[in-house]
Amino acid sequence: MALYTAVYVGVWTGFGLTAIGLDHLLGAHLGISEQVLLAIVLAIAGGWQLTRAKRRALYACGRTVPLPPLGRRADAGCARFALVHGWRCIQSCWAIMLVMVVIGHSSLVWMIALTALVIAEELTVTGRRLTRPAAGILALAAAAVALGVV
Numbered sequence: 016m017a018l019y020t021a022v023y024v025g026v027w028t029g030f031g032l033t034a035i036g037l038d039h040l041l042g043a044h045l046g047i048s049e050q051v052l053l054a055i056v057l058a059i060a061g062g063w064q065l066t067r068a069k070r071r072a073l074y075a076c077g078r079t080v081p082l083p084p085l086g087r088r089a090d091a092g093c094a095r096f097a098l099v100h101g102w103r104c105i106q107s108c109w110a111i112m113l114v115m116v117v118i119g120h121s122s123l124v125w126m127i128a129l130t131a132l133v134i135a136e137e138l139t140v141t142g143r144r145l146t147r148p149a150a151g152i153l154a155l156a157a158a159a160v161a162l163g164v165v
Contacts, residue, residue: 018090019097026101030109034116053117054161060110061153064146072106073146076137108133114153 041047063069080099082092105112111129118125132149135142159165 019093022094022097023101026098026105030105030112031116034113038116049117050160050163053114054157056110056113056117057153057157057160060114061150061157063110064150064153069107069146070143072103073136073143075103076100076107078103104137107137 038052041052042049080092080096082096083089111133115126115129120126132142132145135145136149156165
């Protein structure tokens with residue numbers, strides 16, 4: 016379990032560092048305001064929710080693979096599964112995670128709502144039917160941020 020967790024967290028850490036670096040580059044070096052950047056990533060996340068690739072990645076997140084029971088082969092299989100599973104989850108959630116990066120720690124309400132969406136999509140059958148309504152809500156949020164309402 017420790018090996019799986021370390022590899023899985025490593026995959027997400029790589030994504031997180033890349034996303035934070037990109038956020039810093041766009042904000043600090045290119046001068047894009049946080050409000051504009053938030054509107055852009057919300058629109059991207061809304062669009063991603065409607066794609067076939069999102070649906071495929073979401074279903075792939077729940078797939079498992081048989082693992083060898085003992086020894087080095089078991090460790091290698093576990094690490095390989097963690098890499099695959101982490102990559103599948105990034106494919107499914109990358110756009111919403113970009114929204115979280117842009118928001119940062121500034122809004123607990125946004126974080127709770129986005130976390131609830133990701134958990135519902137990933138862990139429940141009902142949540143997988145939320146992709147279209149979530150896309151609409153994210154698009155409305157993008158418009159509200161762009162217009163300065165939120």
